Amino acid sequence: HDSNDTQAVKLTGEEIAKHNNRESCWVIVDGRAYDVTEFLPEHPGGPKIILKYAGKDATEEYAPIHPPDTLEKYLDKSKHLGEVDMKTVEKEEKEEDPDEAERQERIARMPILEQCYNLMDFEAVAKRVMKKTAWAYYSSGADDEITLRENHSAFHKIWFRPRVLVNVESIDLSTTMLGTKVSIPLYVTATALGKLGNPEGEVVLTRAARKHSVVQMIPTLASCSFDEIVDERQGDQVQWLQLYVNKNRDITKRIIEHAEARGCKGLFITVDAPQLGRREKDMRSKFSDVGSNVQNTGGDNVDRSQGAARAISSFIDPSLSWEDIPWFLSVTKMPILLKGVQRVEDVIRAISAGVHGVVLSNHGGRQLDFARSGIEVLAEVMPELRRLGLDNKIEIYIDGGIRRATDIIKALCLGAKGVGIGRPFLYAMSAYGLPGVDRAMQLLKDEMEMNMRLIGCSSVDQLGPEFVDTRGLSMHTTGVPSDTLGLDVYDPLVGPAASLR
Numbered sequence: 063h064d065s066n067d068t069q070a071v072k073l074t075g076e077e078i079a080k081h082n083n084r085e086s087c088w089v090i091v092d093g094r095a096y097d098v099t100e101f102l103p104e105h106p107g108g109p110k111i112i113l114k115y116a117g118k119d120a121t122e123e124y125a126p127i128h129p130p131d132t133l134e135k136y137l138d139k140s141k142h143l144g145e146v147d148m149k150t151v152e153k154e155e156k157e158e159d160p161d162e163a164e165r166q167e168r169i170a171r172m173p174i175l176e177q178c179y180n181l182m183d184f185e186a187v188a189k190r191v192m193k194k195t196a197w198a199y200y201s202s203g204a205d206d207e208i209t210l211r212e213n214h215s216a217f218h219k220i221w222f223r224p225r226v227l228v229n230v231e232s233i234d235l236s237t238t239m240l241g242t243k244v245s246i247p248l249y250v251t252a253t254a255l256g257k258l259g260n261p262e263g264e265v266v267l268t269r270a271a272r273k274h275s276v277v278q279m280i281p282t283l284a285s286c287s288f289d290e291i292v293d294e295r296q297g298d299q300v301q302w303l304q305l306y307v308n309k310n311r312d313i314t315k316r317i318i319e320h321a322e323a324r325g326c327k328g329l330f331i332t333v334d335a336p337q338l339g340r341r342e343k344d345m346r347s348k349f350s351d352v353g354s355n356v357q358n359t360g361g362d363n364v365d366r367s368q369g370a371a372r373a374i375s376s377f378i379d380p381s382l383s384w385e386d387i388p389w390f391l392s393v394t395k396m397p398i399l400l401k402g403v404q405r406v407e408d409v410i411r412a413i414s415a416g417v418h419g420v421v422l423s424n425h426g427g428r429q430l431d432f433a434r435s436g437i438e439v440l441a442e443v444m445p446e447l448r449r450l451g452l453d454n455k456i457e458i459y460i461d462g463g464i465r466r467a468t469d470i471i472k473a474l475c476l477g478a479k480g481v482g483i484g485r486p487f488l489y490a491m492s493a494y495g496l497p498g499v500d501r502a503m504q505l506l507k508d509e510m511e512m513n514m515r516l517i518g519c520s521s522v523d524q525l526g527p528e529f530v531d532t533r534g535l536s537m538h539t540t541g542v543p544s545d546t547l548g549l550d551v552y553d554p555l556v557g558p559a560a561s562l563r
C-alpha cells in the first residue's frame with residue numbers, strides 16, 4: 063500500500079490477521095493498523111504482550127497503559143499502515159473475568175459518595191469495586207508491605223501538645239510551595255497509570271487540583287500523554303513534573319525541555335527507584351505480559367514476571383548519581399527537587415549539590431521494604447538542619463501514608479513545607495471519578511480547619527515542633543493499629559491461597 067492508496071482503501075481485518083507472528087506483526091489500535099514487527103524487541107513490556115494481539119485489535123489492552131500519542135511519538139511513520147474497516151475485524155472473544163459479574167453487582171450496591179467521610183472510606187470502596195489488576199497495581203507495596211503500613215502507622219506515634227485560649231475564629235490553611243500559593247499544604251503526587259482506575263486517567267486529577275488550588279505532580283508514567291494533562295490545566299493552575307531518568311539522556315533532556323516550555327514549575331527527580339520494587343499483588347495480576355512503551359528502550363530481557371511495574375520501567379537509569387546533578391541544573395531553569403530521599407546525610411548533600419528541595423519519601427512503600435516513613439525521616443532531618451543553620455536552604459516535603467489532616471499538621475509542625483498524597487486520590491477517582499477526588503480534597507480541608515482550631519493555631523506558619531510529642535516515633539515495635547480500614551486492603555489471601563479461603 064502506498065500512503066494515498068491506504069487512505070482510500072481501508073485495510074480489512076482479514077488482511078491484518080495474516081500478519082500475526084514474529085516475522086510479520088500488525089496490530090490495530092483505535093481503528094488504525096500498525097506494523098510493529100521491528101519494534102517487538104524494543105517494547106519495554108517485552109514482545110509477548112504484543113504477539114498476543116498480533117493480527118488483532120489491541121485497543122482495549124493498550125489504552126490504559128499507553129499515552130495516546132505513544133505510537134505517533136515512537137513508531138516510525140512508515141509503519142503506520144492506515145485506517146481499518148472495523149466492520150471486517152472479528153470481535154475478540156474477551157477472556158471471561160470470573161470476578162466481573164460479582165464486581166458489577168458490588169458497583170450496583172456501592173455507597174453513595176456522601177457516605178464517604180474520610181480518605182480510608184475511598185480505599186475500602188475502591189478495593190471492592192475496582193478491577194483486580196488495577197487494585198493490585200495501586201495498592202501494592204513492596205515485599206511484605208511493612209513500610210506500606212508503617213507510612214500511616216508512624217503518624218499514630220506522634221501526639222499533639224495543643225494550646226488553648228487562642229483566637230482561632232478564622233483559620234487560614236494557605237501557604238506557598240516553590241513560590242506558588244496553595245489553598246492547603248498538599249499536592250497530588252505522581253502515581254503511574256491513572257487509566258487503570260478511571261478511563262479518563264490523570265486529567266481527572268488535574269480538574270480536581272484546579273478546583274481546590276492544589277499543585278499536581280505529573281508522572282513520567284502517566285496513562286494520559288504529558289500534553290493532554292498540561293492542556294487540561296487552566297488559568298494560573300500549577301503543575302510539576304516527576305521524572306524517571308532514562309538511560310538515554312537525550313530522551314530525558316527532551317522531556318525536561320518540553321515540560322519547561324509547557325509551563326511546569328518544578329522538576330522532581332525520582333531517586334528511590336533505580337529499579338522498581340517487587341510488588342507481589344501487582345506481580346500476581348495478569349499484567350505479567352503488559353507493558354508501556356512510554357519510553358522506548360531495547361532489550362527483550364524485561365522480566366515480565368514482575369507485573370506492570372517492572373514492565374513499564376526498564377528504561378530507568380540505575381547508574382544515576384550525584385555526579386549527574388550539575389547536568390540537570392544546566393538543562394533547565396525549573397526548581398529541581400529530589401523525590402525519595404531517606405536520610406539526613408542525603409538532604410545535606412542535596413543542599414550542597416544546589417537543588418531546591420527534597421521529598422522525604424519511600425515511594426509509598428513500593429520500593430525498599432523496611433525503609434522508614436517520611437515523617438520519621440523528617441523528625442531526623444529538621445533538628446540537624448537547624449543545628450547546621452541549613453533549615454531555610456531548601457524546601458522539604460514528605461509523602462507516604464497521609465490519610466488525615468492531622469497527618470498533614472504533624473508534618474508541618476516538624477518542618478515540612480507540604481505533603482504529597484497518592485493512593486487516596488487514586489481510590490477516590492477510581493470509585494467515584496472527579497466528584498470523588500473533589501470530596502476527598504474537601505474532606506481534608508474540613509478536617510484541617512477543625513484540627514488547626516483544636517490545637518490552637520489560626521495559620522500554618524504558626525505550626526512548629528512545640529505542638530507535637532515525637533518520643534514514640536522511632537519505636538517500630540508498636541503493632542499496626544487494626545482499627546483502620548486500610549488494613550483490610552492488605553489481603554494475604556489474594557494469591558494462590560485465595561482458593562483455600
Ligand SMILES: Cc1cc2c(cc1C)[n+](S(=O)(=O)[O-])c1c(=O)[nH]c(=O)nc-1n2C[C@H](O)[C@H](O)[C@H](O)COP(=O)(O)O
Pocket residue numbers: 199200201213251252253254281282283304332371401423424425426427428461462463464482483484485486
Ligand atoms: C500509589 C502509587 C505510587 C507511585 C506510583 C504508582 C502508584 C499506583 N508510581 S510507580 O508506579 O512508579 O510506583 C510512581 C511513579 O511513577 N513515580 C514516582 O516518583 N512515584 C510513584 N509512586 C509513589 C508516589 O509518588 C508517592 O511517593 C506515594 O504514593 C505516597 O504514598 P501514598 O500513596 O500512601 O500517599
